[in-house]
Amino acid sequence: MLRSSTRILSLRSLSVASSSAFLLLEKQSSFNFDQTLLRFLRNLSVPLVSQSITTGDSRPALCSLRFDHTMASQSEPKSVYDFTVKDARGNDVDLSTYKGKVLLIVNVASQCGLTNSNYTELTQLYQKYKDQGLEILAFPCNQFGSQEPGTNEQIVEFACTRFKAEYPIFDKVDVNGNNAAPLYKFLKSSKGGIFGDNIKWNFSKFLVDKDGNVVDRYAPTTSPLSIEKDVKKLLGIA
Numbered sequence: 001m002l003r004s005s006t007r008i009l010s011l012r013s014l015s016v017a018s019s020s021a022f023l024l025l026e027k028q029s030s031f032n033f034d035q036t037l038l039r040f041l042r043n044l045s046v047p048l049v050s051q052s053i054t055t056g057d058s059r060p061a062l063c064s065l066r067f068d069h070t071m072a073s074q075s076e077p078k079s080v081y082d083f084t085v086k087d088a089r090g091n092d093v094d095l096s097t098y099k100g101k102v103l104l105i106v107n108v109a110s111q112c113g114l115t116n117s118n119y120t121e122l123t124q125l126y127q128k129y130k131d132q133g134l135e136i137l138a139f140p141c142n143q144f145g146s147q148e149p150g151t152n153e154q155i156v157e158f159a160c161t162r163f164k165a166e167y168p169i170f171d172k173v174d175v176n177g178n179n180a181a182p183l184y185k186f187l188k189s190s191k192g193g194i195f196g197d198n199i200k201w202n203f204s205k206f207l208v209d210k211d212g213n214v215v216d217r218y219a220p221t222t223s224p225l226s227i228e229k230d231v232k233k234l235l236g237i238a
Helices: 035-042 069-075 115-132 152-162 182-190 224-235
Strands: 006-010 022-026 050-054 060-064 084-086 092-094 102-108 134-140 205-208 214-218
Touching (some): 102 182, 115 224, 134 152, 205 224, 214 224
Parallel strands (some): 102 134
Antiparallel strands (some): 102 205, 205 214
């Protein structure tokens, strides 16, 4: 239900020839947006400039649709490959460069009780399967107990020196909240957790297949080596 004289509703999921639309509804009282009407708009195959829509009480609401193919395609990513992230030096990294790889995406921290075991096993897993198509993408995050307070340079030095990490470590990000990295919003929407979509702690893990699809999610306490069989399956290793 929409109230007030002017409301703007973004219809991000419209499947039309042009791909982004904004619905401007002008009405002095409540407006019940009928689901049949919504399905009709989704199935439109031609752009609309303006159209009057009749509400339940026979009072018209003005509908103005504006289309922008680029905006919609960017706002509705289909796979991990649709994202660009920052590396530890602030450079853009297009994740499409990992096409054909099996990805294990992990939010890491340097001062967590899970740090030693996870970093150790991540290194072991990577060393074992990196030549067979596995890539580990590590994203530092300081949202859980402030356990990743260092700079990107300090984080990389810690992981590479102490745990011999050879896989890429990216720019520090938020994984929850309004400022969560777009990649993590996508990961969470693709595979929700048992107690909701939010990441619960450091070292949550997402497994991505060779087509960029998120196929599994593991809790922070799930050790990297315990998911070896899932990695091998996606790699096509007997």
